Amino acid sequence: MKILVTGAAGFIGAHCVLRLLRDGHSVVGLDNFNHYYDPQLKHDRVQWVREQVGDFQLATVDLAHATAIDALFAREQPQVVIHLAAQAGVRYSLDNPRAYLDSNLNGFLNILESCRHHPVEHLIYASSSSVYGANQHTPYSVKDGVNHPLSLYAATKKANELMAHSYSYLFGIPCTGLRFFTVYGPWGRPDMSPIQFARAISEGEPLKLFNYGEHQRDFTYIDDIIESIARLIDQPPQANPQWDREQPDPASSMAPWRLFNIGGQQPVALKTYLALMEKHLAQKAIVELLPLQPGDVLNTCAEASDLAQATGFQPRIELDEGLGRFIAWFRDYYPTARAPLAAE
Template sequence: MNDEQALILVTGVAGFIGSFLAARLLDENREVVGIDNMNAYYDPALKRARLAQLSSRAGFRFLEGDLVDTDFMRAAFTETRPKIVVNLAAQAGVRYSLENPRSYVDSNIVGFLNILENCRAMGVEHLVYASSSSVYGANPTMPFSTRDNVDHPVSLYAASKKANELMAHSYAHLYGLPVTGLRFFTVYGPWGRPDMAYFIFTRKILAGEPIDVFNHGDLSRDFTYIDDIVDGVRKVMDHVPKGDPNWATNGASPATSTAPYQLYNIGNNRPERLLDMIETLETLLGRKAEKRFLPLQPGDVLATWADIDDLQKDTGFAPKTTLAQGLSHFVDWYRDFYKIAGKS
């Protein structure tokens, strides 16, 4: 897609990935409308700070509202008439889904239906939406491939993301709506989510508080730096799926279809041990962590590892940031944002 004038709608724009993507698009002189409900799942002050950086820039417009609000969503699409939509709004968090399951059905199912309906009605040229590595659930095969079966989610959050993929395919098939789903793998970096482990560990290590290390530290994650994630999303936005007329005879991968539908993993393609991540943080912070080793939490998986071959082949995506580099950038930002002095 080369239409430089096409308005882009980004939902979840005050969120971690959404704010970085919007900034990248504004750097390209694109016109961006952002939607966010500014909920209090984590500190709204962080969301407001992200939004403040965007709101001062030319080409950006913010609409506060909820994806679940049908009237608001219809009005937002009718008024802005976007050509490209990137849906990053969702109720996030695996463990929180054990405490408040209804919020996942509301935001991730009902809200996504409103996105699909309005994309259909407005003739959107490409919908890119956030799925999650959580959909792989109990799958023991590494690295995770989009050709793998993902019918065994281990959290309602994961189930809601699998549902998004199925819903998106139905709209691609019925209405020819081009849709691309991105299974994100453990996104981290400056301005990140305070409910993520690296953020919690940093806060607690600096405060001299013990950190909870689940499954006694025997976990690994495919940590993916925010700049690499945004680069991948940006490349995918320009790669509109067209459907494969030979799909049924080409192995029938669940990542593609005869409809204009595509799924990609977007990760670093390099799993890191949780204990190594903690050790890197200790070095950067100049303090040792007091570790409290605990059993595996319900809904957690032992490891994640993204097979990104298809994304690399189709878009040229190539993550560049090592975990040590990314955590260094995060710690520098954390000290600056929370006004914390250097190593002690």
């Protein structure tokens, strides 16, 4: 199939492009290479993909540029769109809210409009576990309400789900939203805890552990995210014939629209996560314990039985194994941050 992947130079996007090319699909990538973090990491991800599977088309386009997005769709005529581009980060949204409106709302509208005018067989887009917000009932189910987001980032992700539903209903666009849970692994973003923690531990610098390390996260290894996406590509949602307006199912619809959680289903306390990092780096951390930050949720845990039913797959890579793979990549990519191992 011909597949357009937005955010193709991003963490999840680069891994997704690699998998799709290995599976024999024709891929067109899109990224704006912005400066939210060092663009060199994005260029290096693209180079990594090309070293593995050869060259692929990559357009440098900003989601907010409606004319450029529409022209790309008109030229390439993708059958499937995997929309992973977004302004990420909960804490960044506290100081730079307009970046989220430009990318996550205006940008997503441009994708939906292009899917409307250049019909696609399936639009898969990234949502986030952050939409569950103030909901403290775990595990989080796609059938739970998500009406109390705790950050603008989370609010834009919920808005994406609603926008996709309206376009699915009005124009028949098959839309699948994926709520990712704390994705980690090689080539991750430097604003996320794996790189921040690994760098601080390796360099003997103090690291900040919020909520005193007591809150939990449902860590999900990148390969499990990509496997889930790959299995959903040729499963565009159908209208749910049992959908009841009197008792509406929040995860499906009378339109061809559906939501899935993708999470490891094994939440781990942050202090346990840190201990595993110390183990793989063979070095103790210098920790500054701090209270919970604004916008952070206490605990996350995915209920992902719908994903398993639809695809026959559920995330399976344990945190200990996944962190081992991540640390091996970290030492290779950031050699100057590498601390001597006890065995050396």
